[in-house]
Amino acid sequence: MSLDSFRNTQEGGFKIELASPANIQRLQEIIRACWLDTYPNAEHGITAEDIAGKNFFDGDDGEAREYREGRKREMIEDPENEHTWVAKNEKKEIVGFLRMHKADGTEYMRKVKPYAEIDKIFILKDFRARGLGQKLMDEAEAWAGNLDIRAEVVAYNEDAIRFYERNGFVKEDEKLFPPDTRRFPSGKELPKMDMVKVYKS
Numbered sequence: 001m002s003l004d005s006f007r008n009t010q011e012g013g014f015k016i017e018l019a020s021p022a023n024i025q026r027l028q029e030i031i032r033a034c035w036l037d038t039y040p041n042a043e044h045g046i047t048a049e050d051i052a053g054k055n056f057f058d059g060d061d062g063e064a065r066e067y068r069e070g071r072k073r074e075m076i077e078d079p080e081n082e083h084t085w086v087a088k089n090e091k092k093e094i095v096g097f098l099r100m101h102k103a104d105g106t107e108y109m110r111k112v113k114p115y116a117e118i119d120k121i122f123i124l125k126d127f128r129a130r131g132l133g134q135k136l137m138d139e140a141e142a143w144a145g146n147l148d149i150r151a152e153v154v155a156y157n158e159d160a161i162r163f164y165e166r167n168g169f170v171k172e173d174e175k176l177f178p179p180d181t182r183r184f185p186s187g188k189e190l191p192k193m194d195m196v197k198v199y200k201s
Contacts, residue, residue, distance in 0.1 A: 016135050019084035019097060021072035026094050027084070028058035028068065034122040039190060041156055046188060053185040085139045087123070087132045096123035098136035102147065110176050115196075116144035118151040121160075137167055146199050152177045155191040169195040 019027065035056070040048045057067035074082060080102075087096040098121040105112040118140060123132050141149065151169065153160050161171075172194040183189045 013090045014095075014130070014132060014135070015088045015092075016085055016132075016139055017088065019075065019086045019094075021075050023084075023086060023094060023097075024068045024071050024075075025058060027086075027097055027099075028056050028064075030094065030097065030122050030124060031120065032056040032058055033124060037125045038157060038159075039154060044156060044191060046184075046190065050184040050186050050188055054182075083140070083143055085136050087127070087136060089127070095127040096132050096136065097121070098133075098140050100140045100143065100149075102144075108176055108178060110174065112176060113148065115148040115150050116140070118149065133163060134167075137163075141167075144199075146201065148199050149197045150176065151195050152192050153195055155193045161195070164195050164197075167197065169197045172196050 035051050035054070036048060039051055040046055055063065057064040075084065082099070082101040084097055084099040086094045089095050099119040100116050101119055102116050103114065105114045121133060121136060149169070151164060153164065175194050177192075177194060180189060180192065
C-alpha cells in the first residue's frame with residue numbers, strides 16, 4: 001500500500017487522517033446527525049420522524065453492536081479495498097468523514113469497469129463550508145488512483161450534487177446501484193441518483 005494512503009494533513013486547525021476501528025460508533029452518530037439535518041423534505045414527504053425511526057446502529061442494543069463489530073472487521077481485514085478518512089477539529093473530535101471502497105465492477109446486474117465508490121461523506125452542520133469536504137475528497141481521489149469514482153446521491157440533496165459537480169462528477173442516466181432495501185419504518189425511501197467521475201489519463 002502506498003505511504004501516501006497513510007499521510008495526515010492538517011490545515012486551519014483541522015486534521016485529516018485515516019479512521020481507526022475505535023472510531024466506528026462516532027461515525028454512526030455523525031451519520032444520524034447529518035441525516036436529520038439534511039434529509040427531511042416536505043416535497044418528497046420525508047419527515048424528521050421518518051429519519052429518527054431509522055436504525056443508525058449507534059445505540060447499545062445487540063444489533064447495533066453486531067453491526068459496529070462487522071464494520072471494525074472490514075476496516076482491519078480489507079485495508080487494500082476500503083479506506084475511511086476522518087476530519088478532526090482542534091479538540092481532536094471527529095466532525096466529518098468519507099468512506100470509499102474499491103470494486104471490480106461485476107457485483108451488480110450492469111457490469112462496468114473497476115471503480116472506487118464514495119460510500120459515505122458527511123460533515124456535521126456546524127463544520128460545513130470550511131473546506132473539509134474538499135479535503136476529504138482530495139484524499140479519496142488520490143487513493144482511487146486511475147479508477148473511475150462513483151457515488152449514489154439523494155436526488156434532492158442539491159448541496160451534495162453541486163459539490164460532486166464541482167469535482168468533475170456528472171449524473172448518470174442509467175443506474176448501477178440497486179434500490180435500497182432498507183426503507184424507513186414508515187415504508188418511505190429516499191430517492192437516489194448515480195453520479196460518476198470518469199478517470200482521464
